[in-house]
Amino acid sequence: xxxxxxxxxxxxxxxxxxxxxxxxxxxxxxxxxxxxxxxxxxxxxxxxxxxxxxxxxxxxxxxxxxxxxxxxxxxxxxxxxxxxxxxxxxxxxxxxxxxxxxxxxxxxxxxxxxxxxxxxxxxxxxxxxxxxxxxxxxxxxxxxxxxxxxxxxxxxxxxxxxxxxxxxxxxxxxxxxxxxxxxxxxxxxxxxxxxxxxxxxxxxxxxxxxxxxxxxxxxxxxxxxxxxxxxxxxxxxxxxxxxxxxxxxxxxxxxxxxx
Amino acid sequence: xxxxxxxxxxxxxxxxxxxxxxxxxxxxxxxxxxxxxxxxxxxxxxxxxxxxxxxxxxxxxxxxxxxxxxxxxxxxxxxxxxxxxxxxxxxxxxxxxxxxxxxxxxxxxxxxxxxxxxxxxxxxxxxxxxxxxxxxxxxxxxxxxxxxxxxxxxxxxxxxxxxxxxxxxxxxxxxxxxxxxxxxxxxxxxxxxxxxxxxxxxxxxxxxxxxxxxxxxxxxxxxxxxxxxxxxxxxxxxxxxxxxxxxxxxxxxxxxxxxxxxxxxxxxxxxxxxxxxxxxxxxxxxxxxxxxxxxxxxxxxxxxxxxxxxxxxxxxxxxxxxxxxxxxxxxxx
Numbered sequence: 001x002x003x004x005x006x007x008x009x010x011x012x013x014x015x016x017x018x019x020x021x022x023x024x025x026x027x028x029x030x031x032x033x034x035x036x037x038x039x040x041x042x043x044x045x046x047x048x049x050x051x052x053x054x055x056x057x058x059x060x061x062x063x064x065x066x067x068x069x070x071x072x073x074x075x076x077x078x079x080x081x082x083x084x085x086x087x088x089x090x091x092x093x094x095x096x097x098x099x100x101x102x103x104x105x106x107x108x109x110x111x112x113x114x115x116x117x118x119x120x121x122x123x124x125x126x127x128x129x130x131x132x133x134x135x136x137x138x139x140x141x142x143x144x145x146x147x148x149x150x151x152x153x154x155x156x157x158x159x160x161x162x163x164x165x166x167x168x169x170x171x172x173x174x175x176x177x178x179x180x181x182x183x184x185x186x187x188x189x190x191x192x193x194x195x196x197x198x199x200x201x202x203x204x205x206x207x208x209x210x211x212x213x214x215x216x217x218x219x220x221x222x223x224x225x226x227x228x229x230x231x232x233x234x235x236x237x238x239x240x241x242x243x244x245x246x247x248x249x250x251x252x253x254x255x256x257x258x259x
Numbered sequence: 260x261x262x263x264x265x266x267x268x269x270x271x272x273x274x275x276x277x278x279x280x281x282x283x284x285x286x287x288x289x290x291x292x293x294x295x296x297x298x299x300x301x302x303x304x305x306x307x308x309x310x311x312x313x314x315x316x317x318x319x320x321x322x323x324x325x326x327x328x329x330x331x332x333x334x335x336x337x338x339x340x341x342x343x344x345x346x347x348x349x350x351x352x353x354x355x356x357x358x359x360x361x362x363x364x365x366x367x368x369x370x371x372x373x374x375x376x377x378x379x380x381x382x383x384x385x386x387x388x389x390x391x392x393x394x395x396x397x398x399x400x401x402x403x404x405x406x407x408x409x410x411x412x413x414x415x416x417x418x419x420x421x422x423x424x425x426x427x428x429x430x431x432x433x434x435x436x437x438x439x440x441x442x443x444x445x446x447x448x449x450x451x452x453x454x455x456x457x458x459x460x461x462x463x464x465x466x467x468x469x470x471x472x473x474x475x476x477x478x479x480x481x482x483x484x485x486x487x488x489x490x491x492x493x494x495x496x497x498x499x500x501x502x503x504x505x506x507x508x509x510x511x512x513x514x515x516x517x518x519x520x521x522x523x524x525x526x527x528x529x530x531x532x533x534x535x536x537x538x539x540x541x542x543x544x545x546x547x548x549x550x551x552x553x554x555x556x557x558x559x560x561x562x563x564x565x566x567x568x569x570x571x572x573x574x575x576x577x578x579x580x581x582x583x584x585x586x587x588x589x590x591x592x
Contacts, residue, residue, distance in 0.1 A: 099350045100352075
């Protein structure tokens, strides 16, 4: 019995690896969207950072604007990339490949984990590019900051990939995709503290900012990267961990449904 | 348990309902190891639903089934290890190469790298895709994709292979090519095959036994010859003048009570068409039925289906309904 269990665990780990490898191959082979996913955060970073940073001095923030938004832009790319990776299950379903995975003798939890790690890998890759560009324009992160960012990016990414998987399992067609982009992803990004200090917000907007899980992801990233944060690091980390855990469980449940 | 001992696939009153609609209605089937069993029926008869339940992707509403001794509801993981599936719709990742698709499959089925590499080599040989193995699947033709999918279903040496409309939408040449593969496979690897089709030629040329399925029920089961023997011989098809008119239809019903009529034609089952044709013409003349054309045929499975249901297997209306249903299923899940 023990031997059988060990063999099963090994099979499940192999399946996680296989699903991850597939995600990774698809990610780097799709040059068009790879380029787009690099260009989008860089445009936000360089254009918004350059434009707003040149005209504004943020009240109550000790660092310059580029330094302030660099972690926010990392948060943005993690959000977009991970959610896309999760939602890509809709394409798998549309083109039939999902069936191949669903009838395989592996638990669907392994498929979810493989997908989530695929999202995390893509997020890390893109974050590295942003960090490199930031370095080139004079925003330097310390080595300890980079080491803190690494696990944080992975955790946040797993949360958002799981969220994407959950959305995908509830959504019937690809038509709903733009709705998600416009009504979930963009507000989550804009209403986080990625581009401005959340302490400056008030009223309904402040409420929206503080119920947005992305806010805590951005604050945690900013604290890890430059030691600046509008929320306490403990609060940020707790929300991030709770969000990721909850999303991972929900995605697994949603994926395990058998009709 | 004793009853299950030699059958590799066994279903007992398995039923699937979608709301009010009964897609599979109390089907009991038993398939022996090494057998090729065909599920033949029109679009929408419930073939794919039955296969989906056996593949553990759909839960039966009632009834049970076991594959390789494992109950589909209680031991889905063991069932999945025992089966290979070639789905009706394409299910490859077209951004991966053919070899990568097979490698991914091998890993999901728990094969170690060395075993996987050896079997993938064999499978690529078998489906003649060695030269294209390292090209992206999106560059493959329809027939190549189909062959790759059949090969993929074999990588983990399944006990039972499910083929859901294996040649749907392929050109006749490719279709015959794939029939050759399936025959060769069944003979060489001694795999049990359960296939669905609505091509009668396919069922006749490949299957040891055929289950004719209509509206979720199995209405006949036997070897192709046994099924055709049910018709009692050959078939005479007569084109009748003004067959739409009730008066003519009444005459037909009176003179030929056993005739099936459809599409302006009257179909008769006879022992020997050559000997009985003359008598039929005389009876028709006496009854005042004007025959415009006559043809005779050795029985086909379509005739069997026609006799059992009064409809043809390839019913164009059913075809459209099925297309819509397939469309809704694809978008509804």
